[in-house]
Amino acid sequence: MSSYQEFLQEKQLVDAWMKNNYKITSVVGTLDGDMVELEKEGVAEKQSILLENADSRKYITTLLIKHQLQEQ
Numbered sequence: 001m002s003s004y005q006e007f008l009q010e011k012q013l014v015d016a017w018m019k020n021n022y023k024i025t026s027v028v029g030t031l032d033g034d035m036v037e038l039e040k041e042g043v044a045e046k047q048s049i050l051l052e053n054a055d056s057r058k059y060i061t062t063l064l065i066k067h068q069l070q071e072q
Contacts, residue, residue, distance in 0.1 A: 010056040017047055
């Protein structure tokens with residue numbers, strides 16, 4: 001699978017969770033990639049994904065910054 005296809009797969013999964021009212025609660029960088037944990041608002045339901053693609057890790061960072069700017 002190409003790097004771009006990996007990125008699209010990871011991005012689509014994150015986007016689907018975000019559309020279902022999940023919020024990013026934790027991002028931990030490892031040598032294998034970034035472990036991202038998401039939690040659904042109002043429910044103790046959690047999801048996690050290991051983002052191995054560099055573009056996916058940049059995308060998550062962009063989402064976090066966007067969220068911070070909206071809170072200001």
